[in-house]
Amino acid sequence: MFLGILITFAQYEQEVIAERIRDKVAAAKRRGKYCGGVPILGYDVDRDNKKLLVNPDEARTVQYIFRRFIQIGSAKKLGQKLNEQGYRTKAWTTKKGKVREGSEWNTAHIYRLLNNRIYIGEIAHKDRSYPGEHEGIIDRATWDKVKAILEDNKPVKVSMARTKMVAPLKGVIRCGHCGCAMGPTYARKNGRHYTYYICQKDSKRTVSRCPLKRIPAGDIEQAVIEQLSAVFRTPTLVAKTFFAARDIEQAERERLFKQKAQLEMELSQAREQAIELMKPGNDQPSKTEMLTTVNRQAVELSKQLTHVSERCRAYQGNSITEQDVSEAFQNVEGFWEDLFPVERNRLIRLLVDKVEIRETGIDMELRTNGLTTLIAELAGLACEVTERRASR
Numbered sequence: 351m352f353l354g355i356l357i358t359f360a361q362y363e364q365e366v367i368a369e370r371i372r373d374k375v376a377a378a379k380r381r382g383k384y385c386g387g388v389p390i391l392g393y394d395v396d397r398d399n400k401k402l403l404v405n406p407d408e409a410r411t412v413q414y415i416f417r418r419f420i421q422i423g424s425a426k427k428l429g430q431k432l433n434e435q436g437y438r439t440k441a442w443t444t445k446k447g448k449v450r451e452g453s454e455w456n457t458a459h460i461y462r463l464l465n466n467r468i469y470i471g472e473i474a475h476k477d478r479s480y481p482g483e484h485e486g487i488i489d490r491a492t493w494d495k496v497k498a499i500l501e502d503n504k505p506v507k508v509s510m511a512r513t514k515m516v517a518p519l520k521g522v523i524r525c526g527h528c529g530c531a532m533g534p535t536y537a538r539k540n541g542r543h544y545t546y547y548i549c550q551k552d553s554k555r556t557v558s559r560c561p562l563k564r565i566p567a568g569d570i571e572q573a574v575i576e577q578l579s580a581v582f583r584t585p586t587l588v589a590k591t592f593f594a595a596r597d598i599e600q601a602e603r604e605r606l607f608k609q610k611a612q613l614e615m616e617l618s619q620a621r622e623q624a625i626e627l628m629k630p631g632n633d634q635p636s637k638t639e640m641l642t643t644v645n646r647q648a649v650e651l652s653k654q655l656t657h658v659s660e661r662c663r664a665y666q667g668n669s670i671t672e673q674d675v676s677e678a679f680q681n682v683e684g685f686w687e688d689l690f691p692v693e694r695n696r697l698i699r700l701l702v703d704k705v706e707i708r709e710t711g712i713d714m715e716l717r718t719n720g721l722t723t724l725i726a727e728l729a730g731l732a733c734e735v736t737e738r739r740a741s742r
Contacts, residue, residue, distance in 0.1 A: 523547055545566075
């Protein structure tokens with residue numbers, strides 16, 4: 351019995367200690383203090399003062415990831431691009447001196463980074479956030495754009511992932527006769543894939559009464575693109591897009607050449623280390639293992655350097671001009687073909703509020719408040735298209 355009483359008191363004391371720790375952590379976070387955990391990309395941890403310090407090089411990488419996600423709109427595609435370009439997750443050292451190497455990016459890493467409020471200078475605790483003591487590295491406008499895309503992706507994420515073709519007008523196209531949404535459907539004949547938009551209300555009726563029923567996606571999407579062409583050809587939009595694209599291109603060029611110089615330096619150091627290990631007088635016990643590790647690092651660095659060098663060459667002598675932007679918007683159909691399906695979806699959702707189909711024609715309503723964001727989107731896409739064409 352006495353042993354049972356001791357166990358009860360010990361358990362009670364343990365619960366009290368745990369409660370005090372939780373209260374202390376909550377109070378610290380309310381004051382904006384960093385309370386530990388795995389270090390995140392973009393910051394180094396000042397263990398003595400228990401604060402987050404901005405790592406300038408990593409901060410630029412974080413800003414690049416946020417900017418590219420706004421342009422691509424897909425965590426999976428962004429992760430693939432980051433891995434192709436040689437980016438890795440945060441590498442850090444534990445208190446005991448154990449090195450944790452960075453790994454390849456996956457969608458979990460991307461979503462965790464994009465949802466981390468630390469990047470806007472806040473500390474989150476449960477469902478609330480508080481101003482942090484550290485400096486934010488992402489501005490509120492960029493954060494809001496990313497959150498809007500993440501929110502927009504939620505309801506269509508599964509359905510889009512399971513289809514080989516993405517319907518750009520999904521969510522904005524409506525049947526003017528029945529007053530309901532029209533959804534995409536797909537058919538395959540003789541090995542070809544056909545996309546249609548069908549009246550969702552009529553598809554549930556036992557007897558069809560809608561004169562529209564089903565319309566080919568290609569025809570209606572082409573008609574919408576033709577109407578958007580007038581918006582894209584506006585001189586003010588062309589000029590603003592060019593200036594924004596020039597700034598993005600310059601920042602990307604500087605980042606790439608800096609990354610190239612860093613890789614060249616690391617590769618040179620790896621080669622020097624290999625030469626040092628291969629000297630006749632070097633009799634280190636772990637010489638063979640160290641040489642294998644250095645050679646593996648050199649091969650990986652060479653691959654990354656080759657990829658970065660190719661991207662640098664794509665930017666050399668191919669600076670975007672106002673004429674490039676103007677010509678791209680004059681030939682909207684060609685510009686549209688150069689975009690990925692997810693990029694087409696983003697532009698349509700950003701600019702078009704509603705497309706209503708009637709027997710007599712098409713009524714289209716634009717989002718007037720989306721033009722400012724459209725300029726940033728088009729600027730990024732213009733740089734992307736220029737780089738893709740240069741690398742062909």
